[in-house]
Amino acid sequence: MPIQIKTLGRSDLLRLPPGEDLLVGLYRICREQGVSLGVFSATGSVRNATLGHLDQECGDACRQILDTDHELVHCGGNISLQADSLSIRAHAVVSDRQGQVSAGELLAAEVHVVELFVQEVKGAPLTRELDPETGLWLWPVA
Amino acid sequence: MPIQIKTLGRSDLLRLPPGEDLLVGLYRICREQGVSLGVFSATGSVRNATLGHLDQECGDACRQILDTDHELVHCGGNISLQADSLSIRAHAVVSDRQGQVSAGELLAAEVHVVELFVQEVKGAPLTRELDPETGLWLWPVA
C-alpha cells in the first residue's frame, strides 16, 4: 500500500471535568472539535479504572478492575474511524499509593484530575474493519 | 468554555547533561527556548528517582524514593504556567535491573542518559490556579 502523506492539524491541551469517564470525555472533545484522526496523551489521577489484556488466541479481552484511586502515569493512543463512527483506542499505566503498577488497554476510568493533549492528524481517513483472522477491528496493514 | 485553537510551535530533540536533575534540566531548556506551553517526552537511564502518588482525599503526594539505578522507560507531561512562573508536570515509568517496575508523578531524578523531546504549543496561555476543592493547582476545565 503506498503511504499517503499526513500532516498535523489542530492541537489541544485541556483538563477533563472531575467525575467524567476519561474515554467519554475524549470522545466528547474529539466530536466537539471535529477530530477524526489523531493521537493523544493524558496524565493525572483517576478512580475505578478498568484495564483490558487481549487474549491473542480468542480475541477477547481479560478485564482487570481497579477499585481504588490510581495515579494516571500515562495514557496514550489514537483516534480514527470504525464504519462511520469515531473509534478511540487507549492504553494506560497506573499506580496506587503503595507503588503497585498496573497497565493495559484502558476500558474505563473516572476522572479525578486528567490533563489531556490531543493532536489532530490530517490526511486520508483511517478506518477500522473487522479482521476475520483475529476477530478485531483493525486498520489496513502498511 | 469555548476551546481556543492551538497550533504547534518549535520542536526540540536533545540530551540532558549527566548529573543534572531531569526536572531542573527541563525547566532550563524551556526557559532557554522561551517555551511556556507544550508537551514533552523523555527516555533513558536515571539515578535516585523520587515518585509521587496523589492521595485524592487530602491532596498530598505519597513519596516513593528509589535509591538504585533505573531505566527511564517513559517520562511525559506538560508545560504551562502557574501564576507568572513556568510549571512542568511530569510522570514516569521506570524499571530496575531485576525487572521491577515503578511509576508515578516524577518529583526528582538524576540524569545518567536522558533523551528529551519538547514540543511547544502555541495559543492562549494555560495557567494553573489553586482549586479550593482539591487543594491542587489546576487548569480550568474544558
Place this chain on the structure above:
Amino acid sequence: MPIQIKTLGRSDLLRLPPGEDLLVGLYRICREQGVSLGVFSATGSVRNATLGHLDQECGDACRQILDTDHELVHCGGNISLQADSLSIRAHAVVSDRQGQVSAGELLAAEVHVVELFVQEVKGAPLTRELDPETGLWLWPVA
C-alpha cells in the same frame, strides 16, 4: 551548544504487519519514508518481547525475555543517526493477562497487532557518537 530550531515534518499513523519484528518494521517504515530524525509511539499486542535494562556501571544491558503474549501498553522513542545509519531507540511497557507489568528498553518483539505513530522532525541531523565515559552511543549534550 546553541540550540538549532527544529520543526515538524511528515506524520504517519499505520499498522505494522503481524509477525514482523516491531523494530524491524519501524526501521523499514523510516527508510521507506526517508525519516532520519523524529519520534514515535506505538500500542497494541506483541509476542516474545525482549527488554533491556542498562547497567550504568559497565554500560551493558541486562536482558529480560518474555515468552508469552503481552499487551503493548506503550512503546516510544526516537529516530536519529549513528554514523551514516539510521538509529532507533525504543522503550516499552507491557503487561500480561495476569496483569503483570514489565518495562525496559525494547530490544525485540513480534507484532500481533501494533498501531504506530511516526512524527518526523526537521532540522540539523542528530548523530550518535561513541561516548568513551559510558561506552554508549550518544547525542551531544544540550
